[in-house]
Amino acid sequence: MEHNSYFEDFLKDVVNIDQGRLNSLDTSITAIQNYILKSNFGAKVRFFRRQGSLAHGTIVRPLNGQEFDADVVMMVAENAEWEPKDYLLDLRRVLWANSTYRGKTRLSDVCVTLDYAGDKKIDLMPMIQVSDKDHKINICHHRHNHFIRSEPLEFTEWLVQRNKLSGGNSFRKMSRILKYIRNHKKSFTCPSVLLTALIGYRITDNDRGTDAFSSVPKTLVTILERLDRYLARHIDVPEVLNPSPSIDYEDLGELWTIDQFRNFKDKMHLYASWARDALLEEDHNASLAKWRKLLGNNFGAGKEKTEAARNVLAVKPEAIALANDAGHSDSLVEAVMRSGVRILNATFYRPPHLRPPTWTPSHETASCYVSATFHRSGRGSSGVNVDDGSALPRDGWLRFKCTTFQLQYDKTEYFVQWRVTNTGFVAKLKGQMRGEFYDQDGQFIKWEKLSYRGVHFVEAFVIRKYDNTLACKSAPYNVVIK
Known part of the structure; x- marks a missing residue:
């Protein structure tokens, strides 16, 4: 299942850095930049740019008790009298001259780092267009005392x-x-x-x-x-x-x-x-x-459903209990005809007679969906398109078609196994609950006769021939028979 709302909450509440930290970071960076611009730093500062995960929009919330990093590049004019290491050494000198930054400042290989203990680290990295390197942008390495070609703004x-x-x-x-x-x-x-x-x-x-x-x-x-x-x-x-x-x-x-x-x-x-x-x-x-x-226990925290809740469809102004054996009452058909298939929950699609798939996923990026046409007189007769969940009469036929996207190989290298599942009192009485897998009737095609009142569903499983693995699976296509 996708759990889309849980993913959005997980990103907002667990993964993304919180606004309070971002506001504090913005205040600190602005103060540092203003101080450097007013200082006697020995190279003219042309501009500052936020860089790395801060600029990319990929910065994440730090683990409890840990700091987070932020990068700032400063484009400076070349000082013809300086060696590469001097840009970093002089930047450290300027920051050490300020009591606010003296205890936070340390020299790294290609930047000067301001360490706000237990909160954040800000890396300041000078960039220079070096004249004897075709005026291309370089950063400085302190220990090796040489320039390193770099284009952080292009990477961003x-x-x-x-x-x-x-x-x-x-x-x-x-x-x-x-x-x-x-x-x-x-x-x-x-x-x-x-x-x-x-x-x-x-x-x-x-x-x-x-x-x-x-x-x-x-x-x-x-x-x-x-x-x-x-x-x-x-x-x-x-x-x-x-x-x-x-x-x-x-x-x-x-x-x-x-x-x-x-x-x-x-x-x-x-x-x-x-x-x-x-x-x-x-x-x-x-x-x-x-x-x-994969994501840890903070994902969807407290969102488990009790068995009773999973087995009830909330349909205003009523609640319909699903039968444990999927022999649901006729009231389910009426409710779906009134409110649509959106009322069906995950439990409906997991009846006890459903045969689970046995294919190993192929890890393709393919996807697929099922569509259908209604035919009154069976195969060969003209048909009309019907929407998922449309209420249909008994004694007609449906022609299902599986449409695929981004298969890794030619379509002829795949076949479809169709899982056809009936629910409801009538199908149970007739011993026709099904839930098994069936071969296709043509390439990616399946024909089914409409026989029993109830809410049923059909799924397509696209199988890769050469290794018998699952390329993709469709969402259930709902069939409502009046």
């Missing part, structure tokens, strides 16, 4: 474009969730710049508006499975190029050791399978437990 712009391509702020949400998993589980090592690049490269120009990116949980499954497939092709650390167009060559993959890469690869394979399993799980509480295995 690339990530902004990835976010636009995915739609719905998906890239930023996925980056935050995967950073949260990294920080919370502590099960893998991946620096944030490398992690965001890996996620960004998994987004294509055609993703916006597709089903794979239609919700936070579906996007999470898509990104994890794409990462899994990408990593599976590599035995050793892959080359992950800095996407900044002005950078000739920078391999972000060098931030990993071979052991760190292989562990990351194993964990992404495991987490992709967990996420897919949680998404496909149709029982509310079971799905919640599976998502928590």
Whole structure:
């Protein structure tokens, strides 16, 4: 199950950095910038820019008792009398001259860090357009006393474009969730710049508006499975190029050791399978437990449903109890005809006679849905399109069609197994509850006769032929027979 509202709450209340910390950070950064601009720093400051996760919109809430990091770059004019290390040494001198910053300031390799103990760290990184390096942007390395080619602003712009391509702020949400998993589980090592690049490269120009990116949980499954497939092709650390167009060559993959890469690869394979399993799980509480295995117990906290609540449909101004054996009363048909299939809860779609699927997920990014046409005289007769949940007469026929998107191979390399499930008193009386899997009647087609009053449903399972794995599964198509 998707649990979309739980994901939004999880992002807002657990993953995203809170507004109080952001306000405090903004106040601190503004004060630092104003102080430096008024100081006697030995190079002219052209501008400041927030950088890293703060600029990318991927900053996450720190774990309890821990600090969070924020990056600020400062573009400065070249000082012809300085060596590379002098930009950092003089910036430290200026900050040490202020009693507010003296005890917080320390020198790092490529930045000066202000450490607000137990709260936050702010890294100030000078950038210079160096004349003898074709006026290209460089940062400074203090210990090695040399310039390093860098284009942090271009990297930020690339990530902004990835976010636009995915739609719905998906890239930023996925980056935050995967950073949260990294920080919370502590099960893998991946620096944030490398992690965001890996996620960004998994987004294509055609993703916006597709089903794979239609919700936070579906996007999470898509990104994890794409990462899994990408990593599976590599035995050793892959080359992950800095996407900044002005950078000739920078391999972000060098931030990993071979052991760190292989562990990351194993964990992404495991987490992709967990996420897919949680998404496909149709029982509310079971799905919640599976998502928590990946995301921790703060996901959907307190949202479990009691057995009694799961077995009752709330239909204003009444409540209809679902029969434990799915032999539901005729009142269910009337309620669905009045209020629509939206009243059906997850328990309805998990009757005891339902045969569970046995195929292993293939981890494709494919998706599918079922549509239907109504035919009064059976196969060969003309049909009319009917909507999911439309009330239909007995003695007609439905022709179901499974439509797929983004299959990895040609459509002929797949077939559909159809799960047809009846519910209601009449079907139970006739011994026709079904819930089994049936072969297709044509490529991705299934014909069914309408016989028993009740609310029934049909699902399509798209199977890959060569390894008999599940490429995708449709949502239930509801059939209401009057």
